[in-house]
Amino acid sequence: MVDDRLPTRVRVGYALGSLATGAFGTVPGLLLLPYLTDSLGVAAGLGGILVLLPKAWDIVANPLAGRLSDRTVTRLGARRPYLIGGGLTVAVLFAALFAGPASGAAGAGYVTVIFLLTATAYAAYQVPYVAMPAELTESATERTRLAGARIVVLALAILVSGALAPALVDAVGGLAGYRVMGVGVGALIAVGALAAFALTAGAPTGRIATAAGTLRAQLKVAAAHPPFVRLLACFVIQAVAIGTMLAGVRYFADHVLDRPGANSILFACFVGPALVVMPLWTRLGRHLGKRAGYLLASVLFAAGGLLLAAAGALGAGWAYGCTALVGIGYAGQQTFALSMLPDTIAAASARTGRRQAGVFTGLWTAGETLGLALGPGVFGLLLSATGYVSSTGGGVPQPASARTGILFGFTVLPAAVMLLGLLTLRRYPPGGGAELDGRAPGGGRVSRGTAPGGGPDRDPTSTSDQEEHR
Template sequence: MNQKMSLFTKISYGLGDFASQLIWTFVGTYLTVYYTDVVGLTPLAVSIIMLIARAYDAVDDPLTGAIAERTRTRFGRFRPYILYGTPLLAIVNVLAFTSPAFGGNQTAKVIWAGATYLLLGMLYSIVNLSYGALSTVMTNKPEEIIQLNSARMIGTNLGAVLLSGAAMPLLLKFSNGDAPTAQGYTMAVAVFSLLAIPLFYLLFFSSKEVIQPVKEEKIPFRTTFKVVLTNKPLICIFMIMLFSLIAIFGRLGTVIYYYIYVLKRFDLIAPLMMLPSICTAVSILVTSRFVEKVGKKKMCTISYIGSAAVLTALFFTDISNITMLMILTALFGIFSFSAPIPMSMIAEAIDYAEDKTGVRADGTSYATVSLSTKMASAIGGSIGIMMIGAFGYVANAEQTLQAMNGINLVVNLIPAAFMLLSLVPLYLYPLNQEKNEAIRNRLRSKEVTAREEIAREEVARGVAAREVTE
């Protein structure tokens, strides 16, 4: 337990989210525009599909986490789901960007889109929830947990950089034209899915689960869910991530419309998409060493207020001032350094609940918080696309001034408001460094006592067995 985690393990863990971005960030960035501009679905239909899928996730994700934490294999509790779920995730990801013609039947197209998107979300939960939960069982050292989640966020942003730089050129190359086609999307997604598989497997082989429940007692599902739902720190983290990620994913899912229909600069899509991700990766690398010293809540406060200020400035910037747009886009990336901090707080919340109730619900706890990621993706994307439609957006057409102003509002000002909203649950988060250290000390003491009790029971059973034999 005291052995220092290797740099290779941390890098491999970070590459796990690099792989995730090759799938989920592409989905978050391009699936809505694929549905509206290529498949021909209405913005309302796209919004309904996303909201239904996320409503299902509200049940599926915590259940997936609860099942995973009860799994016992030679690979551990969470790693097997990465091993077996990865190839299925890659296949369904390609299917989600494959749209049969169905003879022009719009209802059939909507059903296909909904079914593949729902299945994609289920498989992504199986792989990504298990991946995320690993950080809570690979080490019990706070600084290493922060390092793992920082590596993860760097991987996130580097994956986003690759997607931002390569996605549109790949789409156009496979489309054999000036605009992305259905074939272009399918082939580009196939490339990214194939790249993700070996990265997930590198994570599988390099990670090790070192924290296990001391007692192998069977805990009812209802007890686990009660522990999670009454865990105030965990609920605060859920809300922090929900609001901040609605801002991020809502912007990510609609910003492509801003670049295509407001700026009208296809040549700037790649650099503008890459810039915030590059700046965020560098910013996380620089700021991660200060998190424990300054404090998680203070660092998040700086990040959220700074991000909101920059997005507000972007809203009011003239679209002809490309230099200022580039500078502000870079600043948005710099102020996004807080991404790994709430995730590193999940381990604190898990310890808090275990100290309070005696139940370690790591898988379910992580799944509950991770649900905020997919809910934010759906809420941000669906609200964004509905608002754009309400402002008069028409696919593949010259947009009215009202529609362009609506896109600007959805891409910049609405996300700024959600960033500020994240400060409310952040303020209510009850844990700090001193409380966490006290909790960890009590848990270590309980673990020692429990292991001594188990050892005494084993000795007593051995003595009893010898007496029976004699």
């Protein structure tokens, strides 16, 4: 049997690119709303909208970035030029994001403009980056290995940025703390982008057809592939749950636990267990199937969120334990979603014979970033509705209604939204859609050379891939 494993250098390099996605995907959702409400004095509802609007632009920017990278032909490859150009631009703009005017109106306007530019640059980095696994290998098993390595680094990036960024803000204090934090996180983003660019040099690109058709036509093809649509819908809805919980961490620590420094501990409890259980989720997926693993992980996330609702009465220790359970569920949810995505892309590409990974991942990343941005928007509106008092220095006593809103928004609401997303996976096929080309879930022959994992021209008797999608 031909060895379809990627070189270790390529797997490591690709995984290190998640230092950038993990940092940018975590820190704005964790600190940008508190920065607006508790440092610039922006009203909570308005702050939530300001965090949402630049991310809503991703609905347009991400598919365009995907189509552009699909049509790119350079000596560096189709995707790699965007890793270096987009990644370094994100790093610089992120450092600038917290370096603006300190007054409410001017500061809020500055944040909105810079965040919009940063989101645009991030689309140019993230979309090509997420598209790469579907082209690096035709093996569903190897794509799972890529996803597993990526999630390990992603978890480390989330842990480092999510735990240390708030601690750095608190250690330095005030606006200066946010500015120092911005430079530090920007440097982490730059390291991830540079590593991904350098170590994937010379990586295999699989069998890539020429990109064809208008953007509208390619989007129509993506929408016509039901497994992708169902998986995307689930992931977007669940991203809202994750974004809402991220936005509430600092408020929960300050006003429910009455421990201002507990936000870093909560985040460490959220991400730390993921580093241990990630390989276990991957092994479990081989036995249960990716869809079943996804369902189980999402239920664990929701259970931890519901149990967190008792933290006001049971204290910080209870909160830390429940947050760890949420983190275990989050690790599995991310692992299975990101390994199921290239399966659906490969299956759709086998049907059409066209190079469309960028379009699919453009839609995926647009949905993910929109969902993560909707979380702070929802949380900000909830704070506004329950009477949260904004300030320019923090530490303002909050009414009981605001504390109740914070507790609900950090616990029950994310749990309910996480479970809601699972409704879209009821008809998700076991092979990511390869059966649409002639292989039904119960068996049968795969036409057009497509295996259950979605890769073209694979041996339909391959034991590893059959087990992967059993």
